Amino acid sequence: MSSIASHGHDAVLHNDQSHEHLLRDSNVRYTGGGSLSTLFLVMAVLGLGATIASAFMYTGKLHAIASFQMAAMGCLAMCLGGMFFTLVMHLMAAGWSITLRRQFENLMVFAPVMLIVASIVPLYDLFIGNGSLYLWMNDKYRADSIVLQKKIDFLNPSFFCVRLMLYFFIWTVIAWKLSGYSRRQDETGDKWLSNKARFTSAWGMLAFALSTAFASFDLLMSMDFRFFSTMWGVYYFASTAFSGVAALVLIIVPLRRAGKLEGLVTSEHLHDVGKLMFTFTVFWAYIAFSQYFLIWYSNVPEETVWYLVRKRDGWQFVFFLLAIGHFIVPFLILLFRGVKRSPTALAIVAIWMLFIHFTDMFFIVRPMVTTRFAEGTPLSPAAGIWVDLAAVFGMLGLLGLLLVWRVRSSPLIPLRDPRLPEAIEHKNYV
Amino acid sequence: MAKQRKVYVTEGGEPVYGVIAEFATPADVYHAAEKIRDAGYSQWDVYAPFPIHGIDEAMGQKRTKLPLVCACVGLTGAGLGFLMQYWMSGVDYQLVVQGKPYGPWEPFVPITFELGILFTAFSTLICMLAMNGLPRHNHPLLKKERFLGCSDDTLAICIESADDKFDPDQTRAMLEKLGGRNIDLVEGD
Numbered sequence: 176m177s178s179i180a181s182h183g184h185d186a187v188l189h190n191d192q193s194h195e196h197l198l199r200d201s202n203v204r205y206t207g208g209g210s211l212s213t214l215f216l217v218m219a220v221l222g223l224g225a226t227i228a229s230a231f232m233y234t235g236k237l238h239a240i241a242s243f244q245m246a247a248m249g250c251l252a253m254c255l256g257g258m259f260f261t262l263v264m265h266l267m268a269a270g271w272s273i274t275l276r277r278q279f280e281n282l283m284v285f286a287p288v289m290l291i292v293a294s295i296v297p298l299y300d301l302f303i304g305n306g307s308l309y310l311w312m313n314d315k316y317r318a319d320s321i322v323l324q325k326k327i328d329f330l331n332p333s334f335f336c337v338r339l340m341l342y343f344f345i346w347t348v349i350a351w352k353l354s355g356y357s358r359r360q361d362e363t364g365d366k367w368l369s370n371k372a373r374f375t376s377a378w379g380m381l382a383f384a385l386s387t388a389f390a391s392f393d394l395l396m397s398m399d400f401r402f403f404s405t406m407w408g409v410y411y412f413a414s415t416a417f418s419g420v421a422a423l424v425l426i427i428v429p430l431r432r433a434g435k436l437e438g439l440v441t442s443e444h445l446h447d448v449g450k451l452m453f454t455f456t457v458f459w460a461y462i463a464f465s466q467y468f469l470i471w472y473s474n475v476p477e478e479t480v481w482y483l484v485r486k487r488d489g490w491q492f493v494f495f496l497l498a499i500g501h502f503i504v505p506f507l508i509l510l511f512r513g514v515k516r517s518p519t520a521l522a523i524v525a526i527w528m529l530f531i532h533f534t535d536m537f538f539i540v541r542p543m544v545t546t547r548f549a550e551g552t553p554l555s556p557a558a559g560i561w562v563d564l565a566a567v568f569g570m571l572g573l574l575g576l577l578l579v580w581r582v583r584s585s586p587l588i589p590l591r592d593p594r595l596p597e598a599i600e601h602k603n604y605v
Numbered sequence: 606m607a608k609q610r611k612v613y614v615t616e617g618g619e620p621v622y623g624v625i626a627e628f629a630t631p632a633d634v635y636h637a638a639e640k641i642r643d644a645g646y647s648q649w650d651v652y653a654p655f656p657i658h659g660i661d662e663a664m665g666q667k668r669t670k671l672p673l674v675c676a677c678v679g680l681t682g683a684g685l686g687f688l689m690q691y692w693m694s695g696v697d698y699q700l701v702v703q704g705k706p707y708g709p710w711e712p713f714v715p716i717t718f719e720l721g722i723l724f725t726a727f728s729t730l731i732c733m734l735a736m737n738g739l740p741r742h743n744h745p746l747l748k749k750e751r752f753l754g755c756s757d758d759t760l761a762i763c764i765e766s767a768d769d770k771f772d773p774d775q776t777r778a779m780l781e782k783l784g785g786r787n788i789d790l791v792e793g794d
Contacts, residue, residue, distance in 0.1 A: 464714060467711075468711055468712075468714065471711050472703075472711070472712070474703060510672075512668075602658070602659075604658055604659070604661075
């Protein structure tokens with residue numbers, strides 16, 4: 176590559192100035208957050224407390240565990256999104272995003288934790304609750320349903336538990352290895368750790384893809400054992416990337432507000448993060464529509480049953496809210512260059528994206544409260560909505576609390592990554 | 606009253622297209638572009654055999670209006686695509702397919718999307734060509750033997766006589782001061 180061609184003015188104009196001053200402690204370490212932790216703690220205690228309390232109120236136990244599971248799966252998606260972006264950045268040897276990678280790593284390490292949280296309800300259903308939310312765990316259907324008996328090789332308690340442990344193992348290894356390499360590089364400056372991380376990402380991406388897909392089958396799709404969609408793993412993956420990048424924005428922008436990351440995460444980086452938000456908005460829409468469209472067209476009863484209960488009793492409004500709010504609104508807003516380059520505008524879009532992401536989980540999980548075949552009266556989405564809101568607030572408080580602790584525990588960027596200069600000089604020329 | 610633009614003519618009677626100057630390095634041409642921008646010129650261009658990062662800002666180029674046109678035409682295309690299908694299968698020639706309702710939105714989405722893309726692609730290409738004044742068969746600069754080096758190893762700036770601030774002597778002097786070499790008058794219109 177001819178240096179005169181690509182960086183003609185850079186070399187002359189910027190005079191190859193050193194970036195050392197950007198790496199001063201006051202810029203790359205976050206030490207505050209005490210009141211933020213308190214806020215998150217209060218959110219977690221109040222939210223999750225209200226969810227648990229609601230199990231003993233008029234809304235009932237089933238509603239409470241459905242809300243809890245919805246919130247847990249939403250937060251798990253955010254953490255897995257962090258894992259996906261960390262993996263893909265290592266795999267592509269991405270230079271521009273080095274200053275963002277640490278925050279993706281911070282999200283990633285909580286994937287196993289959120290998996291434990293998301294396993295509480297299925298394990299409860301399996302051993303105590305007799306399949307209240309996960310219908311295949313219910314004795315009655317296991318005895319009577321021919322459909323379920325055909326699937327018993329996959330949907331049986333022991334294999335289910337093995338799979339949960341396998342997901343936990345895979346995500347723990349990936350998170351522990353990649354996060355470990357990154358932090359060790361901060362101290363030793365060993366550039367070969369980048370290569371090791373890349374090697375881990377090669378098999379890690381495959382393991383991540385399969386484990387995420389199967390986890391989404393086990394933890395979301397299997398709630399209604401009659402339903403199946405080969406698109407389901409991709410659908411949940413689209414949500415992980417969508418919510419992961421939104422979560423990143425909500426970590427980065429407040430850090431910038433607090434006077435950190437000056438010259439390290441600039442509007443150039445935010446511009447590209449905005450492009451990722453746009454990408455996964457479109458990707459989610461493509462996957463969600465493809466899944467719905469094929470099921471609508473082919474009209475096979477065990478598939479359409481899933482959408483039928485979600486297009487009546489008020490759920491049709493949620494259906495169209497998702498079409499508009501999960502696709503059209505962020506699509507049109509993120510088309511504008513100025514939005515992607517403005518931290519405030521991007522943070523507002525990210526908040527909306529997280530809201531609509533949890534609405535998506537709400538749409539998947541909550542109708543299960545009344546989809547118990549012919550049992551129960553139809554429950555509109557608005558009925559007892561406070562339980563769902565409380566669960567989401569509580570779970571976000573829990574994740575936020577963990578994240579604040581994690582963000583404080585290390586530098587905000589990989590300090591000695593060999594590609595750091597590339598990230599600092601990153602610029603969009605269009 | 607519209608401002609009358611001065612027309613410069615060479616001694617031989619040829620109209621003047623502009624003044625061209627060569628520069629030694631990308632940094633030189635970059636800094637020269639900044640100065641010319643700050644001097645208030647608008648009808649001029651930088652010629653280089655490779656992209657120079659950041660030259661747009663150095664030249665003070667405004668962002669293109671092309672995306673706005675594309676968005677409008679694209680949304681028009683998508684809307685027309687949807688209406689076409691709705692009118693055909695929902696209004697004009699209703700047909701029961703698999704017991705589905707007349708004019709459902711679901712099967713219209715792929716073609717609506719495709720027509721949106723088609724309209725956007727065509728409008729992008731056509732508007733890009735029109736905004737750049739393409740296609741054009743000849744250009745006054747192509748008469749200059751040395752200008753042909755701009756596709757090989759020469760960096761040049763040409764300030765056109767169409768610019769309000771253009772003055773044969775002052776513009777030439779400015780280019781000289783900015784480090785321009787082989788400064789030459791370009792004839793033609």
